[in-house]
Amino acid sequence: MLSLAEMATQVLTTADGRAKTALSRQHAATWQAARARGEAPEIGKSFPPLNPARPEAPALLSPKDMPKRKPGNPAGRIALLHAVAHIELNAVDLHWDIIARFCDTPMPIGFYDDWVKSADEESKHFNLMCDCLEAKGSHYGALPAHEGLWRAARDTKDDFLGRLAVVPMVLEARGLDVTPGMIELFEKHGDTQAVEALKVIYAEEVHHVAYGSKWFHFLCGRHELDPTVAFHDLVRRYFHATLKPPFNEEKRAEAGIPPDFYWPLAEEA
Ligand SMILES: [Fe+2]
Ligand SMILES: [Fe+2]
Helix, strand or coil: CCCCHHHHHHHHCCHHHHHHHHHHHHHHHHHHHHHCCCCCCCCCCCCCCCCCCCCCCCEEEEEHHCCCCCCCCCHHHHHHHHHHHHHHHHHHHHHHHHHHHCCCCCHHHHCCCHHHHHHHHHHHHHHHHHHHHHHHHCCCCCCCCCCCCHHHHHCCCCCHHHHHHHHHHHHHHHHHHHHHHHHHHHHHCCCCCHHHHHHHHHHHHHHHHHHHHHHHHHHHHEEEEEEEHHHHHHHHHCCCCCCCCCCCHHHHHCCCCCCHHHHHCCCCC
């Protein structure tokens, strides 16, 4: 069996989206089977690439060059699903990257269990979005995509706590704010496949944010940091925008992110 860090780097260096998620799910299953047998597989070491391998399409554009989406028409809704697929593919890489990138920091095995489970779910989410696009005669890669999503990973490549603050606790938490509106939009247009897929994503993303909060608090405890103060410092340092209300306060609370974490960062706007 490969070490977990080696598995992670294999996923990160696989370019094609469906191939990446297939490998991700296979490695997750291998890890989970070993854990179910009561084993603690080796975490090991590896050298993840600074940027993950990506397919030739979609073309990656800066946000200002991205065409405006009009979700009122079918083409606009395909563009929205395409954007979600792109976010999910980045999420697959982000989950494996944190495992490989910070493998020098000793962590309880439960940390790896959580991240492997989330990586597996992100892979499922990407596949669900691809299924929706393909059912509409499109596919991932048919439209341009946002180039900036990996920036948070690069900016926090040397800062484990910063990575936890910005990726699960800011970016994935943002997903909790916006997904109910998307579900409503596809419901309004009678798109059952998209509604069902987005409901799966919404339910599982709560856990990803919760894992982020759990391990952020764990590391703050290890370094005797005040979690609220540390969160504010790290988000100001690494996240280059203010947080945008409205917030999904209920789901954020369920995921272990209290209002005094995010409101002060929004009010600075
Ligand atoms: Fe996801
Ligand atoms: Fe997620």
